[in-house]
Amino acid sequence: MPPRTCRRVASCARGCTRSCTSPSNGCCDDRQAIPAGGKEPRRGAVAALRRGRLITLEGGEGTGKSTQTRLLAERLHGLGHEVVTTREPGGSPFAEQVRAFIIAASTAPHAPMAEALLFLAARADHLAQRIRPALERGAFVICDRFTDSTLVYQGLAGGVPPATLEALDRLVVGDDHPDLTLVLDLDPVEGLARALTRSGGKQLDDRYESREIDYHRRLREGFLTIARSEPARCVVVDASESEPRVASAIWSAVSERLAGAWV
Incomplete structure (x- = not known):
């Protein structure tokens, strides 16, 4: 498929049989998505997927990735799909231990x-324990952060040569690359203000959230750089809009880019 120009869309959708709880625990949701220009399938009729689809949400701090992961999962679940929500770092017991160790500001x-x-x-374990089994079942997997966050946080903003990270990540990920990546874009000043509100006005204790503003600007530019370089995979979503409008833009992107998932 020829590359398309990566576009910004105005604010605008993983599967298992349990009710959705949180990205860390995962959920299974069912909804049958609508191909662009197509008709909504009969409610409860589950589409037969040849293979599951991996959707990742990326972006800086406070961009609403967790909320939009949940909303997208609920929409897909309501259309009859098995949906698995997860997150990185995390998603498996071992990976959650890695997350707790690295992100805690006290370390x-x-x-x-x-x-x-x-x-x-952590990603190798996460893929083996959660993501690959779900994809093999034909589920939609929605992951809050994935490989792009490593390239941005430890690579473009952290100083590790991107080529080194890409080579290592190829060994870990193999062929299980995201089918669609939604980059939630937001001015870091607003994103950090949201994170502060979320914390109840307390000092941010996440070791990444608490970094200086220039660091967060580098993160934002890093995600946009990846989106520009991979327009066939990435869609940039304006995360400054309201939650419903962001969810609507995300659903439009999912319907357009993953139309082949409905057979």
């Missing part, structure tokens, strides 16, 4: 390469 700063290797180890 001493770690060298970016050390962080990257820990994240890659």
Whole structure:
């Protein structure tokens, strides 16, 4: 498929049989999505997927990835699909331990390469335990952060050569690349303000959220750089809009880009 120009869309949708709880625990949701220009399928009729689809949400701090992961999962679930929601770092018991160790502000700063290797180890376990089994069942997997976050946080903003990270990630991910990546774009000043509100006005204790504003600007530019370089995979979503409008833009992107998932 020829590459398309990566476009920004105005604000605008994983599967298992349990009710959705949180990205860390995962959920299974059912909804049958609508191909662009197509008719909504009969409610409850589950589409037969040849293979599951991996959708990732990326972006800086406070962009609403967790909320939009949940909303997209609910929509797909309501259309009859099996949906698995998950997150990185995390998603499996071992990966959650890695997450707790690295993200806690109380731990001493770690060298970016050390962080990257820990994240890659967590991703290998996450793929084996959660993502690949779900894809093999034909489920939609929606992941809050994935490989792009490693390239941006430890690579473009952390100083690890991107080529090194890409080579290591190929060993870990193999052929299980995202079918669609939604980059939620937001001015870091607004994103950090949202994160502060979410914390109840308390000082941010996430070791990444608490970094200086220039660091967060580098993160934003890093995600946009990836989106520009891979327009066939990435869609940039304006996360400054209201939650319903962001959800609508995301659903439009999913319907257009993953039309082949409905057979």
